[in-house]
Amino acid sequence: MTALPNRDRRAERREATRREILDAAWVIARRDGINAVTLREVGELVGMRAPSLYSHFASKNAIYDAMFAExxxxxxxxxDEREVWPAAPREALLAQAEVWFDFATADLARHQLMNQRALPDFEPSAEAYAESVANYERLSTSMHEMGVRKxxxxxxxxxxxxxxxxxxxxNDLYGKRWxxxxPRLVDMFCDEVGIPGPPLRRTK
Amino acid sequence: MTALPNRDRRAERREATRREILDAAWVIARRDGINAVTLREVGELVGMRAPSLYSHFASKNAIYDAMFAExxxxxxxxxDEREVWPAAPREALLAQAEVWFDFATADLARHQLMNQRALPDFEPSAEAYAESVANYERLSTSMHEMGVRKxxxxxxxxxxxxxxxxxxxxNDLYGKRWxxxxPRLVDMFCDEVGIPGPPLRRTK
DNA sequence: GTCTATATTCTGATAGAC
DNA sequence: GTCTATCAGAATATAGAC
Known part of the structure; x- marks a missing residue:
């Protein structure tokens, strides 16, 4: 009985190639917009001909699907990476708002893929969509714990x-106007739904 | 000295054709998305071959530009059409919010053209963009009169x-969830910036 | 002002050799 | 798994006849 190696080098290699392809697609999307991704250019960036990509993804939309899910x-x-959150509810809400805001505004192409219908012929698969639902459920649970139940x-x-x-x-792609x-939005929200605590400092 | 007719029938006809072309483009945009407009299909809907459209618009983006401006x-x-607005400031703000909300949500394709960057290769001309600026200035003036100055x-x-x-x-394309x-948002805003008046009824 | 014909370029995708 | 060759089709735009 010969032991199999506990690493599947072939699968690892395959996964690494998929990773390279997705990274190339992101580069193009960030540079020219999520619509501008073409298989030819993705291939070019990873050192392949376009048809070879089909060994790794079933279609162009399958690439978008993986990008959406990830x-x-x-x-x-x-x-999850952030271990400590403020104990005071308003501070905690502000911290969460800032994390989400910074994530969303850090990459316009990603935001268009995730939250706007920028790709006419793309709809996320059920598996990919489930990732988005899971995020909403995390939000919902977190808010529930803070007393937001309706x-x-x-x-x-x-x-x-x-x-x-x-x-x-x-309106202010590289600024901080919004x-x-x-902090103001958090205070307004907390006052409205009855989350207690001292108001945050405001920008008036 | 022969009097010229005071109607330029040729110009009228020309304008009517432009109007037909734009209407056809809107039909396609509403049905399949703002990205899906093609000159072939626009031509088909108005009973022309695609190249003939160039007698009326300099390019496809010129059509988008006209759509953006209009x-x-x-x-x-x-x-402007609405003559009477509520006298009470909070009621007036709510009415304005509803008008804008209803306009924006009535046509997704139009909203994507106006407010999102759904068309990679399209940027509004200075003249078209000025229409959007004019709207912001109307808003700004109106808010200023209500005491919103910052x-x-x-x-x-x-x-x-x-x-x-x-x-x-x-998230709720055909519903009314948001x-x-x-009314709630208006009250929150008024409380925050110090616009007086009795609170609107709220949906809690 | 509309047409035909065409240029040019691009796209996603498939077949089949190696 | 990657390649070449190719399909099949779409797109915007231009030239020039009528």
Missing amino acids: SWREVQRTF QADLDLWTALLAGAVNQQLA RRQL | SWREVQRTF QADLDLWTALLAGAVNQQLA RRQL
Whole structure:
């Protein structure tokens, strides 16, 4: 009985190539927009001809699908990586808002893929979409623990965050005009839904 | 001295054709997305071959440019058409918010053209962009009259509106989940920036 | 002002040799 | 798994006849 090696070098290599392909797609997306990714250029960046990509992804949309899924996993990871959150509820909410805001505004192409329907012929697969749902559930649970239990209150919170992100990306791509509003938005939200605690300092 | 006719029938006809072309482009955009407009299909809908469109528009982007400009003119017109606005400031703000919200959510393709960068190779001309600036100035003036004078306060207001619109379009396209939040958002805003008046009824 | 014909270029995807 | 060759089709835009 010969023991198999406990590392599958072939699978590792294969996974590394998929990684390279996705990285190349991200480079193009960040440079020219999420729409501008073409198989030819992805291939060029990884040193392959376009048809060879089909050995690793079933289609172009399969590449987008993997990008979509990994973006949402990255959100989760970004939240999980931070071990300490403020104890005071308003400070905690602000910290969460800032993490989400910074993530969303750090990469316009990613944001368009995740949150806007920028790709006419792309719809995430069920598996990829599940990553996004998982993130919403993390948010929902976290808010529930803070006492936000009504759907309408959660909707209010997502609207406040989406609005700040959206305005920042649309009107002040490299600035901080709407990021500065986050403490204010958190206070307004907390006052509205009855989360106690001393108000955060505000930017008036 | 022969009098010229006081109607230029040729110019009228020409303008009517431009109008038909734009209408056809809107039909396609609403059906398949703003990206999906092609000159072939626009031509088909107006009973022309694609190259003939070049007699009326210099390029495909010139069509998008006209669509962008007329969208913003339509916003202006929608606000101008309404003669009576509530006297109470909070009611007035709510009415304005609803008008904007309803306009923005009525047509996803139009919203993507106006407010998101859904078309990689399109940038509005200076003339078209001026229509959007004019709208912001109308908003700014109107808010100023209500006592909202700080840029940060105006930014707050645009973030609240953008957030509600964005969430509605992204997560509840045919519903009213975020439209119902408008009275609440108005009250929160007024409390925050010091606009007096009795609170609106809220949806909690 | 509309047409035909065409240039030019690009796209995602497949077949089959190696 | 990667290649070459190619398909099949789409796109915007231009030239020039009528």
